[in-house]
Amino acid sequence: MSSPGLQGGRPAKVLVTKIGFDGHDRGSRIVAAFLRDAGMEVVYTGPWQTVENVVNLALQEDVDVIGISSLATDHLIVPKLMEALKTAGLGHIAVVVGGIVPDSEVGLLTDAGVAYVFHPGASRDQIVNTISGLAANARASA
Amino acid sequence: MTRIDPGSAEAVAVLVSRLLSGETRALAKAITKVECGEAGAAALLAAIQPHLGHATVLGITGPPGVGKSTLIDALIAELRCRGKRVGVLAVDPSSPVSGGAILGDRVRMARHTGDAGVFVRSLASRGHLGGLFRTAWGVIQVMDAAGPDYILLETVGTGQSEVEICDYAHANLVLCAPGLGDDIQAIKSGILEIADILVVNKADQPNAATTVSQLQGMLGLRSAAASGVSVVTTTASTGEGLPALADLIEAIARDRTTPAGRRRGSRGARRALANAAGDRVRERALQAEDSSPIDALCERFARGEIALDAAAAELVRLVADGEDGGE
Numbered sequence: 492m493s494s495p496g497l498q499g500g501r502p503a504k505v506l507v508t509k510i511g512f513d514g515h516d517r518g519s520r521i522v523a524a525f526l527r528d529a530g531m532e533v534v535y536t537g538p539w540q541t542v543e544n545v546v547n548l549a550l551q552e553d554v555d556v557i558g559i560s561s562l563a564t565d566h567l568i569v570p571k572l573m574e575a576l577k578t579a580g581l582g583h584i585a586v587v588v589g590g591i592v593p594d595s596e597v598g599l600l601t602d603a604g605v606a607y608v609f610h611p612g613a614s615r616d617q618i619v620n621t622i623s624g625l626a627a628n629a630r631a632s633a
Numbered sequence: 634m635t636r637i638d639p640g641s642a643e644a645v646a647v648l649v650s651r652l653l654s655g656e657t658r659a660l661a662k663a664i665t666k667v668e669c670g671e672a673g674a675a676a677l678l679a680a681i682q683p684h685l686g687h688a689t690v691l692g693i694t695g696p697p698g699v700g701k702s703t704l705i706d707a708l709i710a711e712l713r714c715r716g717k718r719v720g721v722l723a724v725d726p727s728s729p730v731s732g733g734a735i736l737g738d739r740v741r742m743a744r745h746t747g748d749a750g751v752f753v754r755s756l757a758s759r760g761h762l763g764g765l766f767r768t769a770w771g772v773i774q775v776m777d778a779a780g781p782d783y784i785l786l787e788t789v790g791t792g793q794s795e796v797e798i799c800d801y802a803h804a805n806l807v808l809c810a811p812g813l814g815d816d817i818q819a820i821k822s823g824i825l826e827i828a829d830i831l832v833v834n835k836a837d838q839p840n841a842a843t844t845v846s847q848l849q850g851m852l853g854l855r856s857a858a859a860s861g862v863s864v865v866t867t868t869a870s871t872g873e874g875l876p877a878l879a880d881l882i883e884a885i886a887r888d889r890t891t892p893a894g895r896r897r898g899s900r901g902a903r904r905a906l907a908n909a910a911g912d913r914v915r916e917r918a919l920q921a922e923d924s925s926p927i928d929a930l931c932e933r934f935a936r937g938e939i940a941l942d943a944a945a946a947e948l949v950r951l952v953a954d955g956e957d958g959g960e
Contacts, residue, residue, distance in 0.1 A: 501665070501668060501669040502732060502733060502734075502757070523735055524735070526733065527728060527731060527733035527734060527735050528728070528730075528731045528733060529731065529733060530731045530732040530733045531733050532727075532733060532734045532736060532755075532757045533733070533734065533735050533736060534736045534737075534739065534755055535735050535736065535737045535739075535740065536739055536740060536743065537740045537743070540743075541747075543747055544743070544746045544747060547746050547747055548739070548746060550657055550658060550661055551657065551661055551752055551753055551754055552661070552736075552754060552755060553661040553662060553664065553665045579658075580658055581658075633662070
């Protein structure tokens, strides 16, 4: 079976989560379902995670991509996450952010190493194809 | 930058020594290697074999929504209070259509994420026939090598391959919830037989006592083998009943050194060996070269010149001869 989720021996493995105090997780659930339906394995945690938690989750689950949903400025914590991932030896993991990110703050994230920022209106195909490609690269450099 | 081939013997040796020294990243990577059947997976499993056997493996199974993940969360908390290190392997089903999966068991175990004495890994059941047992078996061995006292194996407990997985556990907890008559009907037919401990979870709900007596009644109708089965009640969300459950579990861990415990512990090994041997025979039959003895046997069977039973016996003999024949 050929599926955008398949990366070598296992499907792409993606951690979908939210950092910070905002609990609006409808968007992250929808994205998680998109990725599953594209054949990926999605570790879903629900909201209110800390940076340390996300690092530990990514470490134990050996994921290829981390998707952070942010609707209420939580994305501003993501540079700290990028730093913590590098410190933990997980610099190969691709991090994407989706939700409400003002154009003026996209640079802040990409400068910190975020691979992609999805804005409102991002299509299912765009999300699936981008994450699938990032997962393949991350696996190759793990 | 030159990269060492991660499947090479030296890379595997490095990974194994990091794994045995308790490095979390090495454990996660080693699990991935075994889970995906990556190059070096067999060598890794062989290298850790002398270091296995410390962990007591507990299967935790029951119908969806009965509280398996929540019970595991509470059980982790109780075992950690007792100074035990815990590994969890949480199996969630893969979609038969897309092959994808949502691995959501960790949602209920979030409070242990930062605890260095707890390692949780999610595993999608994937599609391949019988493959789940092989994968889970390998993953549990890798976890065992990292030295936890307990490994909790969470499965939905439906389907043959998941019942097979229970063979690998030193003991199996089967969960049921009160007030669901159908629930008992469901566990009665299949997974009740594998239970060493029957856990009536959500014991704060009405009818918990009824459910307990129904289960005890059912056990009373069964053979002497069922007489050792305990029925306990828990309310995992509050931790009620967890100390008693943990006492039972610690007793099982102690009993592993008795003859009965050892016999029980070897069941999983027996099944793993049978599976691996079966794979070998299957592979040889399906990939036999034209006009080899195995190919000739297949042709005779296809023409109806030999019965299935006799042909199968002959195939096993031919494969065994081939193994002797200088390979």
